[in-house]
Amino acid sequence: MKKIIALFIFVILAACNTQKKYSDFDYSYSRSGGYAPIYENLLIKGNNAHYSLEAQGKKFKKDFKITSEERKKIENALSQNNFRMIREDYQKVYDNISTSINVKIGKQSGSKSDASMIMEGDKNRWNNITSVFQEIIKNKINATS
Numbered sequence: 693m694k695k696i697i698a699l700f701i702f703v704i705l706a707a708c709n710t711q712k713k714y715s716d717f718d719y720s721y722s723r724s725g726g727y728a729p730i731y732e733n734l735l736i737k738g739n740n741a742h743y744s745l746e747a748q749g750k751k752f753k754k755d756f757k758i759t760s761e762e763r764k765k766i767e768n769a770l771s772q773n774n775f776r777m778i779r780e781d782y783q784k785v786y787d788n789i790s791t792s793i794n795v796k797i798g799k800q801s802g803s804k805s806d807a808s809m810i811m812e813g814d815k816n817r818w819n820n821i822t823s824v825f826q827e828i829i830k831n832k833i834n835a836t837s
Contacts, residue, residue: 719766720794721825725807727787734825739763743833756832769824770800773817781809791822 717735724731730747736758745752775795790807804810810818 718797722792723789726789730789734829743829754833758828762828765824767798769821770795773820775800775821776802778804778814778818779811780804781811783808785809793821
């Protein structure tokens with residue numbers, strides 16, 4: 693009986709620990725939604741990154757390292773485009789692929805999403821920031837797939 697209880701506790705602890713990857717991050721970039729839903733996530737903690745994509749019945753996951761230069765690019769894009777001051781619109785948008793960025797460290801920490809669109813005056817700054825994350829995905833995932 694003690695072995696069964698110990699095994700049960702071990703399974704629960706192992707299951708809880710696997711979720712840490714998805715909650716413990718410095719930067720998060722995610723895209724989701726649409727008519728044929730996609731779920732794309734890039735989570736960065738230090739120089740470690742986890743990427744996952746689920747679309748059209750296919751699933752892909754990959755862990756990789758980002759360079760200090762790539763991390764610096766993210767930080768610069770957030771600072772130069774004043775991430776915290778980007779204004780989200782509050783109109784309703786349905787069946788749209790939305791992008792969310794969460795920053796948990798630094799002066800630009802915050803969370804923004806274009807699920808209800810970004811205000812017209814801030815779209816260029818938003819695009820500058822999202823392009824840095826897309827470039828990392830392109831260079832690290834698409835180059836090795």
